[in-house]
Amino acid sequence: NQRICEASQGSMRRALLALECTTVSANGQLFESTDVKLPEWELFVRDIVRNIHEEQSPGRLMLVRAQLYQLITNCIPADIILQEIARGLCAGAPDMLQHQIMRWRAFYDHRIATGTKPIFHLEAFVAKIMAIVKAMKSAQ
Numbered sequence: 001n002q003r004i005c006e007a008s009q010g011s012m013r014r015a016l017l018a019l020e021c022t023t024v025s026a027n028g029q030l031f032e033s034t035d036v037k038l039p040e041w042e043l044f045v046r047d048i049v050r051n052i053h054e055e056q057s058p059g060r061l062m063l064v065r066a067q068l069y070q071l072i073t074n075c076i077p078a079d080i081i082l083q084e085i086a087r088g089l090c091a092g093a094p095d096m097l098q099h100q101i102m103r104w105r106a107f108y109d110h111r112i113a114t115g116t117k118p119i120f121h122l123e124a125f126v127a128k129i130m131a132i133v134k135a136m137k138s139a140q
Contacts, residue, residue: 007038041076042084048126049088056130056137061123068122078118082109082125089129097136104128 004022008015017039048067051060071081086105090098108125112118 041071044071045084046088048085052126052130056134061127061130064126065123069119072119078112078122079109081122100132101129
């Protein structure tokens with residue numbers, strides 16, 4: 001199915017997950033018109049990205065922290081969470097913001113790899129991006 005290929009963004013792992021989720025939700029009946037279903041955790045990451053875009057406040061940061069913790073406790077690797085959040089934040093963002101997102105993603109990706117508590121580094125990344133977005137909004 002062409003839509004599964006598009007949803008996988010060139011990743012075989014994502015394509016297999018999308019195919020599995022779609023097949024299960026369609027009771028094994030795949031047609032060209034069947035909607036592609038993404039894994040629950042990817043939908044959860046999209047919700048995190050939406051929360052970051054909507055509001056940059058301490059309360060929203062605590063909400064996102066709880067969502068990040070849920071992903072980690074469901075065995076989603078922190079580096080994958082960071083990658084997907086950064087990808088979602090970059091989609092449609094101005095070039096300057098994309099540059100900042102990717103800069104801080106690399107910084108916190110390294111911290112996740114060398115640190116012991118991934119939740120701290122994920123939360124710090126989100127807080128940093130929220131501060132940047134808020135500063136850009138107030139400068140406009």
